[in-house]
Amino acid sequence: MLTRQLPGSIVNALWVLVALVVAFGITAVLTWVERDELILSWSKGNPSAREILAEGGLGVLRESPIVPNFLPLAIVSFVVFALLALVLGAFLVDGHGWARLALTASAGFGVLVAVLAVRNHLPTAFLVLSIVTAVLHLALLFFLWHKDTSAYLREF
Template sequence: MSAQQPASVTWAVRLLYAIVALGLLVTVLIVVLHDQLIRSWAEGRRDLRRVLDTQGLDAVKNGDVHVPAFVPVAIVLFVVVAMLIWVLTEFLRKGYPWARVALTVTLFFLAVGTIAGLRTGAPLTFMVLSIASFPIEAVAVFFLWHQDTAAYLRGSWNAPGEDRARA
């Protein structure tokens, strides 16, 4: 197998790291905009909307209904997904074909999770970032399954100029 990788692999890796960077941004925003998330969550519940309107956000936080633990869940989810993508990307770069399948499945489940998140009525910032993730994931999958990536993973890809160097 060539020591050099095709542009399709390079682009797939870049896009995978862009997805991780976007996940980091969302995680930081979850920490920073925690109160806005709680407010949005409370507005979506009939039993808490009245409490929020009459007594405020602190009453919702200290009430009988437990507020979801957005921050710890987001941090753990980010770390797990980022590490998974990092490890699988390294296997992809080293030429393991199963890593492409595992990355594709990971991206699929990220998209499903993002769709589920969109249905919760999250604040606009999170909606925009969620929608922005779809084209990045789609293009990453395109490059993961590009013909040059497939040839690279089969060991039959030749870097440009490599044929002339052998002659």
């Protein structure tokens, strides 16, 4: 069986995927560590939560059933993205052009989510991570549509 040399654009795309998985892992950990800051940030857009916060403080709001449990969502998002990156990265290396399209859609969605996160006035750590992931998604798009990637995928 012949092995082909991966172009630098594919290698770089794979490294960007690894960096995105790490960033999403950090986000999941921060969701646990910065729970109170997330709740306070979330409460700014929820009149009922602001009322509970004003009357009983953060402790009462934290225990309120109206507060979403952000941690399971963050963990599931991390696991799903990590598995998606693994599978689509493997198919990209194998020369499947549809994997590039799926990763492009994922990157576009990632940029959209990052922009929405920045607009929703999240705590500073999440704001920084949102900007970092937006830049990483844009870098992924660059490498996915680089001429060397296109040439590599055309060979199959």
